[in-house]
Amino acid sequence: xxxxxxxxxxxxxxxxxxxxxxxxxxxxxxxxxxxxxxxxxxxxxxxxxxxxxxxxxxxxxxxxxxxxxxxxxxxxxxxxxxxxxxxxxxxxxxxxxxxxxxxxxxxxxxxxxxxxxxxxxxxxxxxxxxxxxxxxxxxxxxxxxxxxxxxxxxxxxxxxxxxxxxxxxxxxxxxxxxxxxxxxxxxxxxxxxxxxxxxxxxxxxxxxxxxxxxxxxxxxxxxxxxxxxxxxxxxxxxxxxxxxxxxxxxxxxxxxxxxxxxxxxxxxxxxxxxxxxxxxxxxxxxxxxxxxxxxxxxxxxxxxxxxxxxxxxxxxxxxxxxxxxxxxxxxxxxxxxxxxxxxxxxxxxxxxxxxxxxxxxxxxxxxxxxxxxxxxxxxxxxxxxxxxxxxxxxxxxxxxxxxxxxxxxxxxxxxxxxxxxxxxxxxxxxxxxxxxxxxxxxxxxxxxxxxxxxxxxxxxxxxxxxxxxxxxxxxxxxxxxxxxxxxxxxxxxxxxxxxxxxxx
Amino acid sequence: xxxxxxxxxxxxxxxxxxxxxxxxxxxxxxxxxxxxxxxxxxxxxxxxxxxxxxxxxxxxxxxxxxxxxxxxxxxxxxxxxxxxxxxxxxxxxxxxxxxxxxxxxxxxxxxxxxxxxxxxxxxxxxxxxxxxxxxxxxxxxxxxxxxxxxxxxxxxxxxxxxxxxxxxxxxxxxxxxxxxxxxxxxxxxxxxxxxxxxxxxxxxxxxxxxxxxxxxxxxxxxxxxxxxxxxxxxxxxxxxxxxxxxxxxxxxxxxxxxxxxxxxxxxxxxxxxxxxxxxxxxxxxxxxxxxxxxxxxxxxxxxxxxxxxxxxxxxxxxxxx
Ligand SMILES: Nc1ncnc2c1ncn2[C@@H]1O[C@H](COP(=O)(O)OP(=O)(O)OP(=O)(O)O)[C@@H](O)[C@H]1O
Ligand SMILES: [Mg+2]
Numbered sequence: 001x002x003x004x005x006x007x008x009x010x011x012x013x014x015x016x017x018x019x020x021x022x023x024x025x026x027x028x029x030x031x032x033x034x035x036x037x038x039x040x041x042x043x044x045x046x047x048x049x050x051x052x053x054x055x056x057x058x059x060x061x062x063x064x065x066x067x068x069x070x071x072x073x074x075x076x077x078x079x080x081x082x083x084x085x086x087x088x089x090x091x092x093x094x095x096x097x098x099x100x101x102x103x104x105x106x107x108x109x110x111x112x113x114x115x116x117x118x119x120x121x122x123x124x125x126x127x128x129x130x131x132x133x134x135x136x137x138x139x140x141x142x143x144x145x146x147x148x149x150x151x152x153x154x155x156x157x158x159x160x161x162x163x164x165x166x167x168x169x170x171x172x173x174x175x176x177x178x179x180x181x182x183x184x185x186x187x188x189x190x191x192x193x194x195x196x197x198x199x200x201x202x203x204x205x206x207x208x209x210x211x212x213x214x215x216x217x218x219x220x221x222x223x224x225x226x227x228x229x230x231x232x233x234x235x236x237x238x239x240x241x242x243x244x245x246x247x248x249x250x251x252x253x254x255x256x257x258x259x260x261x262x263x264x265x266x267x268x269x270x271x272x273x274x275x276x277x278x279x280x281x282x283x284x285x286x287x288x289x290x291x292x293x294x295x296x297x298x299x300x301x302x303x304x305x306x307x308x309x310x311x312x313x314x315x316x317x318x319x320x321x322x323x324x325x326x327x328x329x330x331x332x333x334x335x336x337x338x339x340x341x342x343x344x345x346x347x348x349x350x351x352x353x354x355x356x357x358x359x360x361x362x363x364x365x366x367x368x369x370x371x372x373x374x375x376x377x378x379x380x381x382x383x384x385x386x387x388x389x390x391x392x393x394x395x396x397x398x399x400x401x402x403x404x405x406x407x408x409x410x411x412x413x414x415x416x417x418x419x420x421x422x423x424x425x426x427x428x429x430x431x432x433x434x435x436x437x438x439x440x441x442x443x444x445x446x447x448x449x450x451x452x453x454x455x456x457x458x459x460x461x462x463x464x465x466x467x468x469x470x471x472x473x474x475x476x477x478x479x480x481x482x483x484x485x486x487x488x489x490x491x492x493x494x495x496x497x498x499x500x501x502x503x504x
Numbered sequence: 505x506x507x508x509x510x511x512x513x514x515x516x517x518x519x520x521x522x523x524x525x526x527x528x529x530x531x532x533x534x535x536x537x538x539x540x541x542x543x544x545x546x547x548x549x550x551x552x553x554x555x556x557x558x559x560x561x562x563x564x565x566x567x568x569x570x571x572x573x574x575x576x577x578x579x580x581x582x583x584x585x586x587x588x589x590x591x592x593x594x595x596x597x598x599x600x601x602x603x604x605x606x607x608x609x610x611x612x613x614x615x616x617x618x619x620x621x622x623x624x625x626x627x628x629x630x631x632x633x634x635x636x637x638x639x640x641x642x643x644x645x646x647x648x649x650x651x652x653x654x655x656x657x658x659x660x661x662x663x664x665x666x667x668x669x670x671x672x673x674x675x676x677x678x679x680x681x682x683x684x685x686x687x688x689x690x691x692x693x694x695x696x697x698x699x700x701x702x703x704x705x706x707x708x709x710x711x712x713x714x715x716x717x718x719x720x721x722x723x724x725x726x727x728x729x730x731x732x733x734x735x736x737x738x739x740x741x742x743x744x745x746x747x748x749x750x751x752x753x754x755x756x757x758x759x760x761x762x763x764x765x766x767x768x769x770x771x772x773x774x775x776x777x778x779x780x781x782x783x784x785x786x787x788x789x790x791x792x793x794x795x796x797x798x799x800x801x802x803x804x805x806x807x808x809x810x811x812x813x814x815x816x817x818x819x820x821x822x823x824x825x
Pocket of ligand 2: 049092
């Protein structure tokens with residue numbers, strides 16, 4: 001393929017980065033052409049987000065050069081400079097300001113001014129925000145506060161914010177991690193339009209179908225090294241995966257789960273559960289050893305329901321029965337009954353960013369390694385170690401600060417802190433958000449194993465293949481109401497999606 | 505290797521550096537007598553630091569400890585002298601009342617959601633008011649019993665007893681933070697209260713206990729202060745809370761939680777504050793200059809410490825603007 005230098009928007013040469021002596025990116029060469037969708041793939045911790053941070057000046061590179069539009073970029077620079085250059089970024093860790101509204105976040109630092117003054121024109125800001133929301137057809141209210149939005153909606157705000165800047169390069173670090181198929185499709189159309197307009201896109205995702213559908217070229221990273229650059233015609237999901245993990249995916253990785261024996265005993269029953277404005281009249285039961293999938297679009301009430309069952313949010317009416325006995329859910333009681341709860345928002349609710357891996361994993365286990373209030377450090381280490389091994393957290397160092405882990409590895413920490421416990425019910429809300437293909441399979445087998453041991457699993461996932469593959473049964477919600485239940489095991493993604501979007 | 509070691513023990517290095525400079529400036533600095541004097545002068549603050557540190561660790565703050573120490577002294581004097589309750593009952597009653605006050609502050613902060621800064625600032629004023637009311641604004645001399653007076657006046661191995669009390673409290677607090685479930689939970693609540701709740705940690709309870717702990721050590725400090733100064737007086741605790749907070753922050757425990765906290769650090773911070781005052785005295789700096797110099801030294805120590813701790817993180821902050 002002939003490429004004139006003018007076709008190239010971003011060029012990186014010998015880019016190297018290490019943290020405290022650990023090399024995270026080694027001598028990386030890459031380029032992004034004008035008007036192409038360039039995907040960046042690799043396992044958790046391969047260095048993808050780090051490369052984004054280097055291009056956008058968030059983290060200084062140790063070595064090498066990055067050229068943008070013909071000019072060499074400095075080593076680190078502020079956000080305002082990034083915007084001036086014409087780079088819009090959707091970071092993996094959402095960077096919205098919680099107390100502000102959707103409109104305020106979209107125009108943060110670029111607020112429309114009243115005439116020639118420096119005062120903010122609030123009305124114009126809201127109408128401008130309304131205009132873009134309408135243009136892209138996102139289900140958002142410009143005046144809603146970020147705090148009140150689900151993760152999926154926040155993701156949409158972040159995308160809109162990036163779209164609202166006229167940029168030459170859009171970087172998207174796992175933009176669909178918490179989006180439903182329908183919303184993802186919306187995003188793909190936008191991406192394709194942007195490409196038509198000549199905007200370059202650097203796209204990071206663990207979902208191979210997306211990479212396959214969108215990419216003009218793909219760069220594959222493994223352990224901080226660039227292992228391949230594929231052109232459109234060389235791209236296939238299998239090829240990418242084997243390059244990512246450095247071997248062919250063995251058959252066993254794809255093996256269907258062994259048939260489980262669902263014991264038939266009901267462990268959890270929910271009757272006519274209501275919560276003001278969030279959901280109403282929800283009834284279902286969960287058997288021992290069963291994986292019950294809960295599907296619905298973002299905002300359908302699925303997260304709210306499991307939060308209420310776990311005891312975080314109040315219930316206005318209806319009842320919850322555990323093992324046949326009625327309970328009034330509280331978090332403390334749920335934990336002592338053997339519940340585990342993986343929330344959808346890992347940063348705000350799942351992990352302690354500033355604490356090391358071991359303190360994170362052990363935060364649910366005080367009953368197991370303290371005696372008369374004193375900590376048994378050996379016991380603590382043992383629990384942490386088993387958690388780290390269970391989901392292969394990388395690095396294995398129990399004293400590694402969780403905030404310094406890659407996004408996928410942080411998610412594994414959230415899973416680990418519950419998996420180390422003896423569970424009766426596991427509630428998992430987007431369990432594999434940000435987790436790479438290989439590790440996903442590992443986590444699926446962990447979940448299947450738990451079910452085989454008799455644990456009841458409530459699974460929420462926007463990832464339909466995941467939902468249909470794991471679930472024995474799926475209930476579909478829309479606007480806080482149960483609208484359908486799929487009972488047989490041959491549930492297809494099509495059917496679930498049609499039900500969630502109200503087509504049946 | 506050296507930078508890593510320095511990184512870990514930077515506070516101690518800064519302290520040693522201060523000591524080195526002071527010993528060059530004044531030959532009298534490095535004598536047992538002078539050092540013992542410094543430690544003695546900081547023992548009250550040190551005792552209070554050991555308990556008060558849990559409020560910043562759980563992302564709060566307690567500004568009422570100075571007034572509460574004074575009130576404890578006044579209460580104790582009333583119980584023992586006016587009501588004739590006897591030494592031990594008076595001490596126990598005083599501590600119980602102080603802890604109840606801390607408990608109530610904790611409840612107001614966690615259940616009614618009043619910011620800790622506001623409620624403890626108000627408490628600083630009203631507790632002082634109560635102490636004034638009870639003591640009628642007068643100093644109450646305490647001369648008896650001798651066992652109580654020995655606390656402030658006695659020595660062991662040539663060092664005043666309050667130093668030992670401080671060391672014991674610092675050690676206990678260190679153990680509480682590093683070896684017990686409460687310490688682990690306090691750090692977790694400071695790091696992220698929502699994650700803590702969802703993990704089954706009762707964040708409100710942990711925060712409430714933090715205010716009981718600070719009240720407890722304030723009461724102990726108030727009693728020791730009575731014994732040292734041989735009187736109870738409502739004005740005795742004035743400004744102590746700021747010294748306590750300064751020592752804690754200098755020691756590397758940030759206000760507002762964040763999963764950090766170090767009791768030994770806070771002790772070093774306390775000693776630093778002591779060194780500054782002592783150095784100024786040894787150099788015969790006029791006392792009107794003391795507050796200015798103290799302020800400047802604290803700012804530079806903090807700047808140095810903060811820079812080291814944040815490392816590359818500061819860059820990230822800058823970019824996030
Ligand atoms: N601030 C930091 N301090 C120390 N190590 C870090 C820091 N940030 C990232 N790392 C390490 O750098 C490596 C690469 O991380 P990065 O976030 O780039 O991975 P990633 O490819 O984006 O992974 P994921 O798919 O999980 O998001 C990881 O091993 C991570 O632990
Ligand atoms: Mg990443």
